[in-house]
Amino acid sequence: MPELPEVETTARGLRARLLGQRVRSVGGVDWPRMVPNASEAELHETLVGLQVTAIDRKGKYLLVEFEQDRWLSVHRKMSGNLLLRTADAAPEAHTHLEIDFDDGTQLRFIDARKFGRVNLFRSREELVDFLAARLGPDSLVDLDEGMLAAKIRGRRGRIKSLLLDQAFLAGIGNLYADEALWEARIHPSRPAHSLSRVAVRRLARAIKQVLVLGIERRGTSFSSYRDADGLAGENQDFLNVYGRTGEPCPRCGTPISRMVITQRSSHFCPKCQRLLAS
């Protein structure tokens, strides 16, 4: 599942190879639903001949800026990958969009589950409105203890649910939420407003830590995630709780528990992460 570290890793890979490249053609759209606001022909007509001027990330959205204030946003949801290949490389299954560049590089959007989405924007304002309607502050760039404390104030929902809410904080998904809560020793079901000031500080630091380490390890390849060059990350070798139900907590040895919160499995240590605690 691409979350912030996986999107950031991909953005870095694409930036190194695509900045300054000019679009030769856009095609391969075989599932129109994945591009809800443009047809393949519109994508091609809008982007052909334009240079890539920036690659950015906001939350889990990858953003590509072209000349003439044109933009693409890509959300990979669960199984989507963006891969750089040469145009004559062997085709890959589940490819739903191909962008060819002047130097022979081909950017492929590959997504077995077809949940991913690509959107075209014709101005920065359109893009900013789209993102503002969906995303809160970025959990890597904007997060600090004071901001988190202010946002948590008065929120009675479970802390795990809040961390998964992209309008609350953008970029955290199920895996990094579980890892951050374990690191901060906070039970995922704790009502957000019940966290002490010290606990909020631990959480802010833990979120930053798991995201930064995730990026240093080039993402978590738990299932299908690959970077722009098709390589797996390494963070899956360092997980403390996610997907480790029944295995010993690395801190105290207690078997890791699993429970469902907001329709999603949560992994935590029942001893280190008490429901009634500071």
Place this chain on the structure above:
DNA sequence: CCACGATCCTGCTAGC
């Protein structure tokens, strides 16, 4: 504000 359930998809796995 908050919880819950349904929806979208298909690869994978557990179980028979």
Place this chain on the structure above:
DNA sequence: TGCTAGCAGGATCGTG
């Protein structure tokens, strides 16, 4: 071995 049922998950929308 071969089949099937169910799970996995991010975002969005509807209901209570």
